[in-house]
Amino acid sequence: MSSTAFDFIIVGAGSAGCVLASRLSEDPNVSVLLIEAGKKDTNPFIHAPAGVAGLAVLGQSNWKYNTTPQSELNTRRGYQPRGKVLGGSSSINAMLYVRGQAEDYDQWAALGNDGWDYQSVLPFFIKAERNDTFHNELHGTEGPLGVSSPSHASELNDRFIAACEANGIARNDDYNGATQRGAHILQRTIWDGERCSAAKAYLSPVLQRDNLTVLTNTLTHRVTLVDGVATGVVVSTQGKERVIKATREVLLAAGAFGSPQILQLSGIGEFDELAAHGISPQIELPGVGKNLQDHIDYVVDYRCNETHSSFGISFKGALQLIGDSIQWVRKREGRITSSIAESGAFFSTTTSTDRPDIQLIFVTGMVDDHGRKLHLGHGFSCHATVLRPYSRGTVSLASPDPKDSPLIDPQFLADPRDRQTMLDGARKMHEILTSEALLPVREQLLYPVDYRNDTELMADIRARADTQYHPVGSCKMGPSTDSMAVVDNQCRVYGVSGLRVVDASIMPTLVSGNTNAPTIMIAEKIAHEMKLA
Template structure:
């Protein structure tokens, strides 16, 4: 691509939002789209075989594998922040759980001064994206590009979780994306025919032959090109060269909660003090860029189980099972290789007077320790609990002016003591569930023992081991012009800069009550409608 090439739209980041947005905009053959992605194509079997998530999540395979700055709330530890670096972004390396959040979340966004973002207004966008193999009702879509179903492998251990959860007052709720969120369930996943259905596979790769769509991989966005207060395209690094691509209509950032604020800052758009600290000329002072970082703080408890239990683990029996499973998956695309490991869960309220679920449980058929970076022999079961709407707020800044350098990530985990109190309450809930009678036949000792009658000890273990559940948002917050910390308006236009939008999870003013992949795709669907409505006839 030469420096003079132009497109109607230039998009940075081929993650969940970027893939969906590029596909939707290029549906119009009269519109040209260029999509830049820092990573490579999504051709690896590690992406398409769902169980191979365990090879990518703890490593740098298709993964930025960022670290946070030391976190005082986590005893000074650096947190780990895996992010996808490949077509499909984090949807190519995640656990594939399809979760939308709660109706309350979107109505709250609208109440904050963001018209068009209420639940009733975004539900059609979720439905447009979706093809759900199980649910055919007013809450779900058929015929959309994103396939949603159950994995082609189940375990009786999942039923133990369901029974135990119901013993503790959590009613069975098969469709947590439907009328009610609260209850226990089996997770639905973004898979199709036994393979991962990432945003790339759903939206982008079926349309790579479109003559009006150009996807440029190994292209690290460097900065937004500006002509005064108007965005005119993007500069990017590729193959040792700094190149440019021009946007006739709009430039859209879809680089995520870390990448989009980093790109704005490198372009001279952001808090003056942060720009001046790195010697970047201030093109537009926008104090909210990189602020308002929110993430789901997560705590995992693990119990050992015998290898005879239908779980996953490092053992002779486990190796034999997986060898047979690999052959089954290769020939039939079914069996254990289709597992996301995170298979069952629940949305719960921490107290009876809480209006909507504020805690999420994720049950895993394996030993989980430090994002699978610490391996243990044997088999186990784990349960995650996360605070859905944390009070703590962090930030994203720069470590330097080279866009290939990782951004400075500071989630400020547990800086608000209310988050610790909620996480402790949730940990006590999940320990009671796993230590109840349905698990008596398989449950062994805890990997990191805690006692229900020792909340101080459990709180100390939380500070020793809690970390992200991989859902950073909010660093390019959506809000009206009257909000001094808003970065984009309800049309996703960057305040004060023409021709520039942000369309990814960074625009969320508050973190939703659930996983963020499906909402990021919804944001892209919304952005496509907003952009097309603004496009010249």
């Protein structure tokens, strides 16, 4: 790095940071620095879509956070994998492209965030997207982010969709279109047979720009503040600490855990909490680290007799995997182009609204404990997720040492309304999985439970449910009248000049689906507005 000062410093090269770096550096008259704590995205498991299973087992490119004990989950500590690599969590996720519901964004606007209603954010979803299947006014075909439908989907998906239809959930091929409700083949951020992470889509094509610098293996400690102005960041590389100056702005894009941690380490947050760690308070914002929301997820696994149509551990499966891998290396085709999670459904557990409150994700393999517990044989699994939880958690400092993980307390199922929605959604999922359409391939449950017995079903949920990897909200966007708001509708941190937070942490409420596409949309929108200013 030849300079110690840049116009813009972006902290975190994940789904938002890569977008910001790419879009801001389009102006040749500004200098941009992108800082990532993790390594470059050279791991082959990142780029081979089915390699997501290997990433889960090996735990590579991953912060590997854990939660505090969760009282409603038998005091278990949940697992919170987050990307620690170029591309962030978009380099280790399951590559599902889900925008959420129009009502999600209209609610953001209703909470006082002007310009964040669905019609205002839709152009930025479209701007980002390059969709190979849906070509209409709701989708983009020329954006950086490749979105595709499976070319080698398992026949198990057809059985799952038929089972959904038999249980009153009609087929809806485009859940990112006019309506979300229905069963579908999933859209994925996979292009030309490879994962299309935010790094692949936005960063790799522009790395040659003279005005863009990317630092990897560099940990950000804090933002430097002078008289309420963000002037740069303190970072360390291989244990050596230094200060890098920002002449215009610092943008935190470190995610729902990293961004509030950096703010708190910088003296921005609730003063009593900062003082408890010996941190000199700078700007009092009690909302920093509050309002954490995440999707609670319950997985059901069945063994099955289909070795060809499912991923699993067997001699025959190993031979098939070798052939599949050779095909992918040579042609970028075949089953390795699968995200493994290939179909799903959205439905409502209540009759009072048609707006879905449960998401199902069907996986052509057994998934147990985030893929960290392996089982011999073949099978399929299904996730049930509460889309709009009422429970709220926190992200707080464990210590003033930036190398220490923050304390993450999602408060899963703390609100009884979430427990009821999960119970109703889980029961419906079990009914779908026991339907006649799956009978020819279905064998025994991996964890037997009588889903008709609410007490027994809730006990299974408490024993095994955990995150679906969608933490948001810990640096809430809101109007100045909201005492818990951290940023305004331009993602500018209240009380500080030259500092923004641009990532999933600014979402005031959790969207009804996966968060990668909405986070990319947020960064596209803010980058666009910054360039207009």
